[in-house]
Amino acid sequence: MPEAIEERFSDNIPDAAIAQINEAYEFGWSQPENYTIKAPKGLSREVVELISKSKEEPAWMLEFRMKALDIYRSKPIPKWGADLSGLDLENIYYYIKPTDMLNSRTWDDVPDDIKRTFDKLGIPESERGMLAGVGAQYESEMVYHNLKEEWEKLGVIFLSIEDGMREHPELFREHFGTVIPPEDNKFAAVNSAVWSGGSFVYVPKGVQVEVPLQTYFRINAENSGQFERTLIIIDEGAYAHYIEGCTAPSYSSDSFHSGVIEIVVKKGARMRYSTIQNWSHNVYNLVTQRAAVYEGAVMEWVDGNLGSKVTMKYPATYLLEPGARGEILSIAMATTGQHQDAGGKVVHFAPNTSSSIVSKSISKNNGRSSYRGLVKIYDGAKNAKSNVECDALLLNDDSRTDTYPYIEIEEKTASVGHEATVSKINDEQVFYLMSRGLSEEAATGLIVRGFIEPIAKELPLEYAVELNRLIELEMEGSVG
Amino acid sequence: MNLEIKDLWVSIDNEMILKGVNLHVPAGQFHAIMGPNGNGKSTLVKAIAGAPEYTIERGEVLYNGVNILELEPDERARQGLYLAFQYPVEIPGVTVANFLRLAIQARTGQEVQFMDFYKKLTRALEILDWDESWVNRYLNQGFSGGEKKRNEILQMLMLEPSCALMDETDSGLDIDALKVVAKGVNAMRSANFSALMITHYNRLLEFIVPDMVHIMVDGRIVKSGGKELAVELEANGYEPVKAMAAAQPAAAF
Numbered sequence: 002m003p004e005a006i007e008e009r010f011s012d013n014i015p016d017a018a019i020a021q022i023n024e025a026y027e028f029g030w031s032q033p034e035n036y037t038i039k040a041p042k043g044l045s046r047e048v049v050e051l052i053s054k055s056k057e058e059p060a061w062m063l064e065f066r067m068k069a070l071d072i073y074r075s076k077p078i079p080k081w082g083a084d085l086s087g088l089d090l091e092n093i094y095y096y097i098k099p100t101d102m103l104n105s106r107t108w109d110d111v112p113d114d115i116k117r118t119f120d121k122l123g124i125p126e127s128e129r130g131m132l133a134g135v136g137a138q139y140e141s142e143m144v145y146h147n148l149k150e151e152w153e154k155l156g157v158i159f160l161s162i163e164d165g166m167r168e169h170p171e172l173f174r175e176h177f178g179t180v181i182p183p184e185d186n187k188f189a190a191v192n193s194a195v196w197s198g199g200s201f202v203y204v205p206k207g208v209q210v211e212v213p214l215q216t217y218f219r220i221n222a223e224n225s226g227q228f229e230r231t232l233i234i235i236d237e238g239a240y241a242h243y244i245e246g247c248t249a250p251s252y253s254s255d256s257f258h259s260g261v262i263e264i265v266v267k268k269g270a271r272m273r274y275s276t277i278q279n280w281s282h283n284v285y286n287l288v289t290q291r292a293a294v295y296e297g298a299v300m301e302w303v304d305g306n307l308g309s310k311v312t313m314k315y316p317a318t319y320l321l322e323p324g325a326r327g328e329i330l331s332i333a334m335a336t337t338g339q340h341q342d343a344g345g346k347v348v349h350f351a352p353n354t355s356s357s358i359v360s361k362s363i364s365k366n367n368g369r370s371s372y373r374g375l376v377k378i379y380d381g382a383k384n385a386k387s388n389v390e391c392d393a394l395l396l397n398d399d400s401r402t403d404t405y406p407y408i409e410i411e412e413k414t415a416s417v418g419h420e421a422t423v424s425k426i427n428d429e430q431v432f433y434l435m436s437r438g439l440s441e442e443a444a445t446g447l448i449v450r451g452f453i454e455p456i457a458k459e460l461p462l463e464y465a466v467e468l469n470r471l472i473e474l475e476m477e478g479s480v481g
Numbered sequence: 482m483n484l485e486i487k488d489l490w491v492s493i494d495n496e497m498i499l500k501g502v503n504l505h506v507p508a509g510q511f512h513a514i515m516g517p518n519g520n521g522k523s524t525l526v527k528a529i530a531g532a533p534e535y536t537i538e539r540g541e542v543l544y545n546g547v548n549i550l551e552l553e554p555d556e557r558a559r560q561g562l563y564l565a566f567q568y569p570v571e572i573p574g575v576t577v578a579n580f581l582r583l584a585i586q587a588r589t590g591q592e593v594q595f596m597d598f599y600k601k602l603t604r605a606l607e608i609l610d611w612d613e614s615w616v617n618r619y620l621n622q623g624f625s626g627g628e629k630k631r632n633e634i635l636q637m638l639m640l641e642p643s644c645a646l647m648d649e650t651d652s653g654l655d656i657d658a659l660k661v662v663a664k665g666v667n668a669m670r671s672a673n674f675s676a677l678m679i680t681h682y683n684r685l686l687e688f689i690v691p692d693m694v695h696i697m698v699d700g701r702i703v704k705s706g707g708k709e710l711a712v713e714l715e716a717n718g719y720e721p722v723k724a725m726a727a728a729q730p731a732a733a734f
């Protein structure tokens with residue numbers, strides 16, 4: 002990785018006023034009789050030590066975490082994006098041992114609105130528990146085992162991040178923290194200090210993994226949680242599609258989620274990472290995800306953001322060597338009380354690199370969605386090409402959308418296109434569809450579905466169907 | 482089926498466009514409306530279909546005896562009304578096939594079996610001499626003017642309305658397309674189907690022969706007659722009927 006990859010989308014707020022964050026970490030930690038582990042609220046060296054110890058980590062990882070903790074403390078909460086003033090970083094549990102978290106929650110603890118949503122989505126009982134964070138096992142172990150055998154024959158590694166660290170120490174250490182160093186931003190730093198759960202994927206040279214790697218196949222994994230960490234390495238000429246997340250609302254009593262996803266796409270390889278996130282509406286979802294893309298390789302992000310109170314998420318692609326290509330498809334829906342601040346970042350370091358960002362957002366009621374994107378083309382990235390398209394659809398008069406496109410071009414031979422549209426649900430379209438017998442709600446829903454179709458069609462069918470259903474649910478009561 | 486328009490007054494933005502339209506299209510009949518540009522023809526059919534921008538000031542539109550002006554546009558469609566638009570709108574991202582399936586379901590209130598749907602679609606495409614690949618395109622998006630019109634008729638064949646309002650369906654069609662579209666419309670002819678066709682050209686009426694022709698000037702039907710009226714108009718232009726309209730001023734609202 003080139004050094005000096007600057008933090009983007011950042012202002013320089015002096016370190017003042019954050020001293021408070023460093024307080025209140027003196028509580029120590031408790032280990033109750035039943036041997037479950039739960040750190041006290043807030044963040045301290047003790048908490049970090051506890052996490053590291055419980056995972057039986059090598060010494061270097063503990064050091065990494067500690068260093069990250071210092072970095073976290075030294076960085077201010079960013080003020081350039083969504084409003085984070087409601088985020089109380091002291092009042093958060095930074096570590097609950099996942100088994101404890103699973104067992105301590107029962108179906109009765111799950112809020113009614115989440116249960117109702119499950120009903121509407123028609124999610125089978127067996128999966129509901131898991132989706133709601135209630136301890137449960139994925140049913141289709143047979144499916145998983147067959148796939149797993151096949152992958153193993155090909156040398157594909159698909160493990161929890163913890164198992165990856167333990168079972169493949171060299172491969173892991175070579176790449177971990179290289180794409181997104183803790184210095185990158187405050188939230189990457191906090192994740193680096195307290196990460197827990199997530200995936201480790203390695204696809205060997207030339208191997209094409211045809212069936213998407215899906216997180217819910219990864220049984221025995223620690224529940225992907227607040228500070229999930231994923232590391233994916235696609236070796237030369239290989240291909241994989243990784244699908245993260247479930248489309249049901251990820252119920253969580255925690256209000257702060259900060260994941261880090263690091264991806265390395267080596268020469269001639271291709272990687273697609275798809276995710277549809279649908280956190281409950283109390284969550285601040287602040288994710289850092291980035292891919293380092295080498296010669297002639299291709300990275301595709303398909304990123305769907307529903308749910309959560311505030312999302313800040315800009316899948317990033319660093320095109321490091323000639324001929325590398327990056328594509329980002331991003332979709333966000335913001336309804337009452339939500340702010341989706343999403344988009345993408347592409348940095349061109351080398352000649353003949355190309356990229357495209359397509360972002361679509363839907364705002365309903367007083368929901369707000371922002372496109373925030375960066376295209377940076379360094380001097381020497383000859384003939385680099387980039388195209389950005391962002392389309393916003395507003396469903397109500399008080400819905401809001403903004404666009405923050407940052408374009409920085411140092412290279413004369415580069416070409417960059419940018420197009421942005423804002424539209425409202427068009428009365429003529431609604432009347433046209435209604436004149437065919439569709440109700441107003443169905444007509445509006447169909448127009449919205451058509452609006453996101455360019456992205457939905459990139460998802461595997463069952464996910465596209467889910468995405469449409471989720472949006473339909475969010476659309477309910479939006480007319481009349 | 483039986484469509485009766487009684488003393489219909491319609492305004493838009495406080496301007497009265499329709500000034501007492503009376504018209505009766507009995508079940509099984511095809512009627513044509515002709516008239517100069519900007520005289521209220523589209524206003525009439527869009528108001529019947531329930532376009533929200535128009536204000537009904539007075540009058541009734543009875544469809545099989547029911548005053549449909551009190552119904553939502555989708556309810557009117559479910560009663561069997563169909564409007565083939567003069568300017569069909571584009572709906573990006575929604576394929577023709579998917580839309581047709583949803584529309585049939587909405588209109589009938591029943592799930593559509595895929596094989597039934599597919600058979601019906603194949604038949605309709607055959608009548609319209611249209612390739613199957615069309616139904617995978619997004620609804621009207623990037624369609625040429627003539628293609629949009631043909632697509633309106635495809636929808637009509639699929640939705641099987643009992644009364645079709647066709648607003649200049651012939652405009653923009655080349656002669657072969659016109660014949661094909663006429664074939665589609667004629668295929669709908671039955672004792673339970675009626676149609677009201679707006680056109681500027683007698684050409685259409687040679688292919689789809691009307692039972693009656695009405696001329697609309699300044700928001701009123703000023704003359705009605707048989708199909709020979711269209712021929713007469715084509716020969717003499719609108720000046721004589723306009724003069725006639727001027728001589729019999731509209732009733733006050």
Ligand SMILES: Nc1ncnc2c1ncn2[C@@H]1O[C@H](COP(=O)(O)OP(=O)(O)OP(=O)(O)O)[C@@H](O)[C@H]1O
Pocket residue numbers: 493494498516517518519520521522523524525534567
């Ligand atoms: N949204 C609107 N706002 C203001 N005036 C309108 C609106 N829509 C229609 N009109 C006016 O109403 C009148 C009748 O229009 P209409 O479209 O019904 O004419 P038409 O007879 O169908 O004409 P053409 O033969 O050109 O299609 C015209 O003067 C038109 O400008």
Ligand SMILES: [Mg+2]
Pocket residue numbers: 522523524567648
């Ligand atoms: Mg007209």
